[in-house]
Amino acid sequence: MNTVILRTIAPALTALMILFSLFVLLRGHNEPGGGFIGGLIAASAMALFGIASGVQAVRRALYFHPVSLTGFGVLMAAASGIPSYVNKVPFLSGIWWKIPLGNGEYFDLSTPMIFDIGVWFVVVGAITAITLTLEEVE
Amino acid sequence: MEFYLAILVGLIFAVSTYMMLSRSVIRLVLGVALLGNAVNLLIFTVGRVTREIPPIIPNGFKGMITGIANPLPQALILTAIVIGFALFSFVLVLTYRAYESLGTDNSEEMRIAEPEDVLVSELTY
């Protein structure tokens, strides 16, 4: 929508929402949140961005086609089941790694987390694809 | 509490059904949305409700805790909500395209796939 006010404030809000979305995504394992909700928030951000600044701006900002992101997300989620194969456990079994950060601390990486991030990508990609496409219909 | 929720579920079902018996496809879409709510609430209710305590294990706690809400129906509903949303988006856009293409959202006027003359009128060989 062509108003100065929305156009001006939307990028800030979008950025905030994306940030919040990532926050919700990453802490979902222990608190309310996770890939779905995070993805939905990010998708809302994209929708807002699209409404305020136009579809092309969003497309440029995303760089990848949103649908490709969904494909990537599904691939990522499915791939998170593959380490199970190596570990001789069933598909999608949770596997946790402690990645040393060098200062004695560890970053907890796990297949459920990768899975959840995949979910995030799928939700963001698909819903953004839908809203953007609807936005730009003649 | 389940009793009241069950009544609400029934009410949503009724309204949804009524909407889905409309001619307007848009109303059907709204009926679908309502139906989704009804089903989610139904599964939620059927998993028995507990007030206020979410199924989140307090920090540092690793064992069995009691008194929390039933997590499984929640997970199922979460899945169902997202699927429901996806399908809702689809039928909505479908309705839009049907409207755009057929010029109506009145299902009575949507007769292209099944026009009157699809039936054989006489025997031929």
Place this chain on the structure above:
Amino acid sequence: MLVAVLSGFILAIFAPTIKRFLGYRAGWVLALLPASIFIYFLSLYDQVMTQRAVFELYEWVPTLGINLSFYLDGISLMFALLISGIGTFIMISSGGYLKGHVNQGRFFAFMLMFMASMLGVVLASNLIAIFFFWEMTSVTSFLLIGFDHLRKAARRAAFQALVVTGLGGLGMLGGFIILGVSVGNFELVEIMQFGTEIKDLDLYFVILVLVLLGAFTKSAQFPFHFWLPNAMEAPTPVSAFLHSATMVKAGVYLLMRMYPILGDTIEWSVILGTFGAFTLLSGTFIAIRQTDLKRMLAYTTMASLGLLVMLIGVGGEGAIEGAVLYLFAHSLFKGGLFTVAGTIDHEAGTRDITKLGGLRSKMPITFFAALIAALSMGGIIPLVGFIAKESMYHALLHGNNYTLILLAVAIIGNAFMFAIGFAVALKPMLGKLGDMPKAAHEAPIMLWIGALVLGICGLAAGFGITYLGSTLIHSAVSSINNENASTELHLWAGINMPLILSLFTMGLGAIIYMNYHRVRIFADDVLNWIGWGPDKGFDQFFAGLLAIAQWVTRNMQNGDLKTYMRYIFIMLALVIWVPMFIYGAFPSIDLTKLVTPTFYEAGILLMAVLGLYAVLVAKSRLTSIVSLGILGFSVALLFMLFGAPDLSFTQFMVETLSVVILALVMTRLKLDKSDRKYGLYAIISAIIATAVGTGMTLLLLRVMQTELDMSLSNYFTKYSAAIAHGHNIVNVILVDFRALDTLGEISVVMTTGIVVLALIRLKPKVDNNKDQNEDNLKGSVK
């Protein structure tokens, strides 16, 4: 025997190729197969005579206890010989008759397959195998009748044949299965051992009717006869094969086969006798009205079949003997007559009996063949037809009052056939030269050889009847009766009652022949006066079926989504309410034990209800959408109140995004009419909606009366943090315990993305309004 049956099918595959190399002469080559099959069966002759039967068994469907078993006894041997023998000549004559036809190769293939199927029917000894080949004959005869497929009449005739024999086949299948299941075996040999047990079955009558349905449709018994004359649309060799030796006889064969199993009961005699007699009379009566040679023959075939059925119905050694003899005779003379008719048609260019005449001098050999055949058909000594007639009269005379009526029927029928037989054989030959499209002259050997040989066979059979009677006929009769028969046949049995009746028949026939024209006019008038027949009836039946089909389809599938939805929701209401009543599965609500909602819970419930009300009363769709927002909002709050933050979260987000998408879409729609509906429809909808809603509530309450087993949730709770390193159990379920659900779910979401994109982006370039279906044909390879 397996090879004998299968070789026909296999050769059929190569027939078109052979034809391509050899042209019409392929007929000679292909005839070698039936000929060698004939010889093969002749070689088994002694074995059959000595052992009474030859049996061969191959496992076919062991799981179901179905074998591909073959059983060669007197009756099947006789049929096998007739089929392969006559088949040989038909193959030859097809070579000539269809010379130059583009699809001759295909024709050969069909004929061979047909022959092989027929062999299968008569040789198979497993009920299911019989059925298999039986239906194969239906299919192949369908192909043959519709061979001249560019003519509408041929297509109709083929369809008729398929439908009628198909119907019969289905009935027969039912009968066979009931029979087989009842006795616990599908092997004919075994079933024959049961004796009267089968006739005592409760379902005996059902089995009988169903099996008879198969036999009667195939054997063109009234009222299923109509397909047979129409089948004359087929090329003449087909007619000859179908109507003389084979397909139509399959029904007779079946009756003979079933005689020891199902026969010799009151039901059997009455049904067969009545239908047979009626078919005989109506067949001759209709035949005499015809002017087309082939149609005349076809109706007499029907009459002959009636005669045979009648005789089998009467049963007993004598009648069966008569039936076997008549069958044998008929195969020979009818095959011959059809071939003659075909030859005349081929040479003179017409089959119209009113136009034909004086061909005797032009086609002497054909004339000779025709004459012998007609004599046999008329039952004139010394041809085999004569003996057959004597034999049947003898049997009918020595029965009861009922058989005496049938005797009278037989005499009248035979007299007519006498007249018609001569009309076919002599009318075109004698008198002055008719006004024919082509200048006829003697046909090539390929055309007349069959008729000639068959005629000579008939003659030979007459003279050799004593030998034949003690061997083949005896064996056949024995196997039909399932006991050793006392057959003793002689060409001349002295002057006795049957002979007198026979002479009476001939006299009557001669009178009819002399007044042929008058009788024909009379028959024509009568039938015109009746004005209705099974042939029309078939069309009427199908028209009726079509009307029902239209009615059902139109009412169920009226193209209106609203109707469909109504059906679905009525079903849903019934699905809940009916069993609830039947099982008394109503919830019992203890009002004292109800947990009172807190005021804020009550408030939010109230808000939800108000939202629903708003959705319902909203005049515009947009108001409905906004009101929907209230409901979604309330539900999200409810989730929160009852300990489901993730759900609440998701619900809020989804609600928002739904509204966004809805608004985006609504922006594109120019909805200009009120869609409110009033009156009866609204009331019906409201009733359905109420039924669904209350039903759901009651069901839900009922379900919640059971104690919920929490073991799954307890497990998740117990191990969520301890093993899966997650404190939010819901999330752990989603990404770990039940991650596969989520994987499926994101597949749904991903697909929705591409589907919606395709839906919006991919539009037809030219939106052709006229014939949408055509547009789907545009695809192409680039």
Place this chain on the structure above:
Amino acid sequence: MRIFTLHMVLALAWAAIAGNFSVLNIIVGFVFGLLAIWMVREQLGAGTYFRKSRRIVSLILLFVYELVHSTFTVALLVLKPKLDFKPGIIAYPLKVKSDVEITLLANLITLTPGTLSIDVSDDKKTLYVHAIDATDPEGIIADIADGFEKKVIEVFE
């Protein structure tokens, strides 16, 4: 901006030194950083940085005050038995130029007593404002011009 970046770097440096990247520690670092920059403000030319900060704080305080004030004004109107005010749409001539300023001003106006921004004209010279009591348009315009707009201009100058 340059100084703000420095400020962030200082805050992060503090966290790194402390070996603790918790939010609390970063905030502590931020406060200490502020102190450090203030010490060397002249060398850095950070005077405006502090002036601006002060102005921002001042704007926020004004806003909070106006919000509370406006809420009570509206509350009084709501609770008054008779709705006897005269609403209207007035045109506010904008002095601020940039989109950010306009947006900020418009939003502030919305949250303050009796006014609500409706739209900005395409030439960005007029802000149409709905006033709950439009009996004195000039007064409202003057209030805004002396209040929020002035402070907004100060912040962004």
Place this chain on the structure above:
Amino acid sequence: MMENVYLNTATLIAQVLLVSSFILLTIRLIKGPTLSDRILCLDMLVTVGIGFIAIFAIRTQQFAYIDVAIALGLTGFLATIAFARYVMWNGQNQLKIDKKDDKNT
């Protein structure tokens, strides 16, 4: 749940007030009369909802719910924007619209 009397009473009163607000807003939503009014109600409903969640979090000491409130604060606004967009569009294209049906146009 909570030992403090003041807080307990306060949350209780607050919940009554907020639920009353919900109902009042819902009534306005049903009454309309224009679509804009209804959208406004929905928007306000979301705002009150945020408050409701906040109180609920305090009352139950389940602060996890706060994230829901934040998300609502961020996205409730989006629904309003989308609706506003529709209303505006509808205003711009009221060519064929039957006014009897939809009062807001």
Place this chain on the structure above:
Amino acid sequence: MIVELIISALIICGALLCLIGALGVLRFQDVYVRMHAASKAGTLGAGLLLIAVAVASAELGLITRSLAGVVFLVLTTPVSAHLLARASIIAGVKTCNETEINLLEGKYDKKKQTLASHVEKPVK
């Protein structure tokens, strides 16, 4: 103890403001006036409640998040009010009868989708 009192006060005030806002939305004459009630009372009310949470939860993460919530509210509410008001004007939603002046009347060009600036009349 004092903390609890503060929280209680915040809660009561916030809830009361929300109710007033809702009442305003119910009572006021037209959508534009209602917007005043919704945007001011609603925002402050919900904001106070979020602040109450910030006070009540001793955890830093929660405090920051609650305050972030307030900021989000303050950022978004005026924008949605502006958009809705603007849309209503364009859609032709009438102002109530009591309306004193309407300088927006006729300023929107629906075909070109532009909004003209207000030209001051010569000084009285």
Place this chain on the structure above:
Amino acid sequence: MADPNLISEAMRTAPTLLGEWNILVPMLGPLVVAAVSVMFRGKDRIQFSLALFGTLIALAGSVSLFFDVLFNGPQSLTMSGWIAPYGIAFTADMVSVIFAFVASLITLLIILYSPADIDKAFVKSGNYTMVLILLVGIHGSFMTGDIFNLYVWFEVILISSFGLLILGGEKIQLDGAVKYAFINLLGTTFFLIAVGLLYGITGTLNFADLYQKVADSDATGSLAILSIMFLFAFGIKSAAFPMYFWLPAAYHTPRITVSAIFGGLLTKVGIYALIRIFSIVFPDGNGAAFEIFTILGALTVLVGGLGSIAQVGLRRMLAYVLISGVGMLMIGIGINTPLAMLATIQYAVHSMLVMTGLYLIAGVIGRMAGSFEISKIGGIVMQYPFVAICYFGLALAVMGLPPFSGLWPKLMMVQAAFMNGDHWLVAVILVGSFLTIGGVGRAGIQMIWRGGDIDTPDGQYEPRGRRLEKHQLNIMMLPIVIIFLLTFLLGIFPEFLIQFANLAAGDLFNTDLYVKNTLGGL
């Protein structure tokens, strides 16, 4: 790390062998390929190769799983390392693998046919991806041992079928899709409701666990309602009377390959679910379910048969033939004897193959004649005798006439009905078969034998449609010929399939085996 004792009580400790992953391959393979093809959306060149690749993986997985199950009995793998019934189990028995194999094969054939039918624009819009996803959903449904997971796979199938249905965006498609979408959406929703309520009674979702819990439950009334609700929900999916409306409304509208996939696979998944649920969850019908099966099945057979007679369009007619076949399957499930289940499975396989073949050949015929309207089609036997032969064979198969595959299941069905004392069903099956002969036969006679259009005079043959290019015809005919040969072979050597179908039917009545495999001997 977590306490080892805890792990051993909650999780599976035995290492997962390589072969155990086999059960995943038919589902996971196409999913991964589909995800990749989504990432390369718009690159039409590689889409086909990816689809072929994905389908081949699924086929290979199905075949290998088939042998695995054949030699080693039912296979089960519980996902995420948990133990059933807590984790989601995939369990494959003979029923699953037979369905899976045929589904993979059919999809492969359709993919092979697709280049002749599908435009570049369609490919770019994700035609092949949707087919792959459909296959994912189908295999997921066949393998899963968890009822909620089944719901999820049903949704996967549903959304991809929506996509395939609307691809192209013609008016007729959109109209058909509206009806298809709403009714099918209701179908899955009712399924979900039933799942939810079933959980409310039993507290579990795993089939094997449900088997035990339902048997132990005393909530017979509620369970009876639920069993009928499942029947209703899957009845919608399978297009049973009186819930079939969506099928004739939509199946004639999309591209022919899509019709073929739908005709061959979609309704059969509903049937599979019915078989599964009524063999494991409600093995004794819990009330009147089996009677309802037979009644609805009978009505479906009749309505389908009548519908096929009344249609003027080839594809519409096939839709009704398909419905009639669904009725047969319902009857088979309703009779619920080992023989009936054997017949049902045999019929299902036959119907999957033949309906696919018929739709594919309808594509050839339609392209040739330029129309799907029977009255506008003619002279096929003169233009393309080979096509005519194939149609003829498939028509015979669908009519249940020898020497093609349709005969045997019909025969077994009649036998099963009779042995069960349902004499009226014998009549229905036979009448239904008769009606099909009437419909398919008459249509075939007109299309194949008649000279040209309906008004073409006797003996005059005027080819009306465009002549197909040779290589295009070859592409289209290859899958059809394969199906033709298969149905022919199954017609003369029925034992080949019957022995496996018999094992499958045995598995269905040997529920303990399934339960033991899934729950690991609990």
